[in-house]
Amino acid sequence: MRPIPGPIAIVGIGLMGGSLGLALRGAGAEQIVGYDIAADTLAQALALGAITRSASSVAEAVAGAACVFVAAPVGLAAAIAHQVLAVAPPDCVVSDLGSAKGVVIDALSADERARFIGGHPVCGGERSGVAAARGDLYRGATWFLTPTAEARPELYERVYAVISATGARPAAIDAEVHDRLMALVSHVPHVLAAALIHQAAATAPSGREALRSAGPSFDDLTRVAGANPPLWADILIANRGAVVEALREYRGRLAEVEQQIVNRDRQALIAFMAGAADGRRRLRVDDGPADAIVEPWEIVVGIPDRPGAVSEITTALGHGHINIVDLVLRPGPPGGVGEFVVRVSGAAAASAAVERIAALGVRTHVNPV
């Protein structure tokens, strides 16, 4: 295991920030400075060992930091990231943990985006607050990273290394793609479930007993309904562009099916249901266990010392569903070509990665490790 770059600062110490501190402490991080608007939260975080030192301001927390995580509620992430970037050292990378990425990135200048790598760990817990923090919250979770074209490669590498130390699986993705994806697979599903509960509560004609007797589909559809209302209101607002677009399209799809039912169009309805069965199968195809032990391969990518080089490559690999197990940057001379070493699992992933990178017009060579 590589040493964890540090010092690390965490701004906002709730379930997510506290768990991040515990995970990094557990992985050997030496200095974790915490800041939170609530003084008692900070004291609690210190007592729990989630941070090694508390700061009394954002500026004090990020002074001397190599890596800052903004773990504030999603509605405040953009404002706090902006505030952190204004006072962070020039070579410090700033990240966040919110479920909507465009809203943060859009609020930053190009210069700020060079030092900001948006993040989104896909996990959580029933309870919130630092008291609920646990060091294994991120273990095995996907942690999306959304480097922009302006992002500095060595800062991406650094936040990647820190996140990997939590046991999460970092996955690079374009911010807009991320937001559309999360709208579709998480934000809209929460709306659909809540709307169905409202309708059932308003109209369920014969009450609870009949409802409970009526098979598993209603329970399945409504399991996520109503979790943490203020958090979800903020998520829907933060990701409103993608959520509204997905909801509008979805209503259109329902209207189409409705018309098929009105028309008693059996063939169309069979095709609709069969298409869903196919789609579900395709979406659920298992690529094998995530932690299968396969031969690691190293792909050495020659990259020019310019912004955008890293996000192009990580995004291309993300689109090819190729998981980056590790990455290291070996900078070249100023203005020259450096090396970006990407480690993947197995020969098949390596060959797919080389193909994706070659399509960008970038030269690579490959070594089995």
Next chain:
Amino acid sequence: MRPIPGPIAIVGIGLMGGSLGLALRGAGAEQIVGYDIAADTLAQALALGAITRSASSVAEAVAGAACVFVAAPVGLAAAIAHQVLAVAPPDCVVSDLGSAKGVVIDALSADERARFIGGHPVCGGERSGVAAARGDLYRGATWFLTPTAEARPELYERVYAVISATGARPAAIDAEVHDRLMALVSHVPHVLAAALIHQAAATAPSGREALRSAGPSFDDLTRVAGANPPLWADILIANRGAVVEALREYRGRLAEVEQQIVNRDRQALIAFMAGAADGRRRLRVDDGPADAIVEPWEIVVGIPDRPGAVSEITTALGHGHINIVDLVLRPGPPGGVGEFVVRVSGAAAASAAVERIAALGVRTHVNPV
């Protein structure tokens, strides 16, 4: 256990009809005559012991029957029920097992409705066909019964007794209420799940890996998508009135939430999510284990010998979420008042039942058993 009224005929021997035969055979039914359009299905049903005799026509199957179950696909249930009623003995009760009840009842004359008690056991299996039949399919399942005002009390009692023998829990409900309930808790959820899968398959921007990483809500929402397309097409068409109405209302609810998101109306969105949390809690309140051992109480209801008397009482108890454990009819003299004995679990249910029945203007007295 009371003896099972017989002989019984089953028309259509697939998963549902076959399982019904096995369950009744297991409970001691002596004569179960089966008919199916496929001769090899009949032979298989005989070999499996799901029926005791095969018939070569509907008329032959129902001749001499006390109780006939139409276990045909839901799209054919109305036509076959009509066909069965035309040839069944005048004192024979006919029932079915389809997921939509209005479509069958609406196709029958008042005379036919006197001898028809629609049914719908809420259960099923992944596989279809008699080979998948099992004697415990109905154990513990809710089996809705939808007696109309014309239904003859003694025929309702008979079908109730047969169904109870399978281990299912019969629950009387108004047919229209049933259809709206099933639209809401089962038929619409299947459409919602299928539509979400279609949208994900069409737009999921970064493929399976990202989709699989994105938490449990998508999996929960789409678990039921695409099961048995022809069956579901037929269910949606059979229950089209209630399904289209529920879908239309649902689209309206989504449009409202969409507008709240566009308006960044945080308070409205919090209220929407919090209302769903409340609704879910209320809908899921547990009334205690279904099989808890509580004192049985008998409510003796004086009912006039006229159509409608039974459906009024069973429907009133259904609306009060009072489960009828058993019922027996003691007919009075022609044109006089008979007794309808309803057994429920526990003093609380008994007192609630008496209140409901009193509200109908019907006299009762109550005995602990």
